[in-house]
Amino acid sequence: MTRVLYSLCGRDESRPFSPHCWKISMALAHKGLDYVERPYPFTAIPTIEEGFSKTVPILRDGDRLVRDSFEIALYLDEAYQNLPTLFGGEGGKSLSRFVESFSQMIIHMPVTRMAILHIHDMLDEPDQAYFRRSRLERLGKPIEEVAAESEAERLAFASKLEPVRRTLHFQPYLGGDTPLFADYILFGALQWMRVTAGPPPLAQDDSVMQWFERCLDLHGGLGRRVTAA
Template identity: 50%
Template sequence: MGIILHELVGTDQGRPFSPHCWKTVMSLAHKGLPFDRNRVSFRDIPKLENGYSSKVPVIRDQDQLVADSFEIALYLEDRHPDRPSLFKGEGGRAMARFVEGYSQMILHPFINVVVLMAVHNLLDAPNQAYFRESREKIFGRKLEDVAAMRDAKREAFTASLEPIRKMLLSQPFIGGEGPLFADYIVFGAFQWVRVLTPYQLFDRGDPVQDWFERCLDLHGGVAREIKAAV
């Protein structure tokens, strides 16, 4: 039996949207490993694998369970050292930790605002109730009030991409000449938006948009197979 990836969807089974699950999709594809995708809702996650994890992604590799996209990438790297590397050594692992911090602390706060209502609207009634209660507790205000701040925050988000733009002047990927797990960390955040809403993250001609398009074409276009939201 091959690897099983448990990933998050709403009512549309063909639109997996979790940024963390997309990191794992790209990691598995990078390694050239076949896998099956088990798509579940928020409320289904605690039932998975006898309650193994409160969050997805989770992979089952025969009798081995691994949760968390970074831990999964490390597991795949160590389990399959003969396949294309996700890190290219300890320096790559350390770099990916920095990129993960940048993505979660700088990029995700704005993207959360962008996708908030799109996620809510994609869920069925029980999952909408769970999502609204849990997110309004985090934000301390109604979802609609949080989402209304989107356009006011966009300029600061655009500025926050400047380190990536500068890097892309000298190389096509965060990983250098080819992608590494560090690329998939940032890619997952932008794919989160792409599959949920037509909101334009990038200004025309932004090199980060060009990089994102290159990532969509990787590994036979596995990420582009999910059509962009309209």
């Protein structure tokens, strides 16, 4: 059986960059499950699996198709209960929901501002047109105006991660002594920036940066298979 993860790329298929897809790459590796990754550009996503989902990641596991990163993680933990857990029980699911909310509400917009022009430049022309149009609809301004706020975001970025920094004072991972899906959620956001715009603007001795480096080394250095921009 070939397990397939459909993910997102620009013109270079070897540089998948979606934060949500990186969560699932790490989750599959955490479970020790073999898979083939098939990256698609934005405008080709509607053709995947006969239009199964408007977004990636999509996981095909035998006859089963699953969309949405959190739903895929829940599926993996339920379907492969004999393999290392992604949540460690109901409490871990609740922790992961909180981290997902924190990441999307606090971290994703700053990364968007810092990375948006870099992402545009990674795309082929049809996807560049789609990206400009869809981001104008979503953000209410052209991507150049969004990117104009990037320097302010760089200066303020470290402070936004203070709750994570405080947590890492007590434990090496958000999941405790070992990583859980909660770690992969935040990792995905920082890896999104690393692959598109370069490493997150954090000092090397910052505990969050040290945690990120540990995550990059997980699963045989899976996160490092794509070099930083």
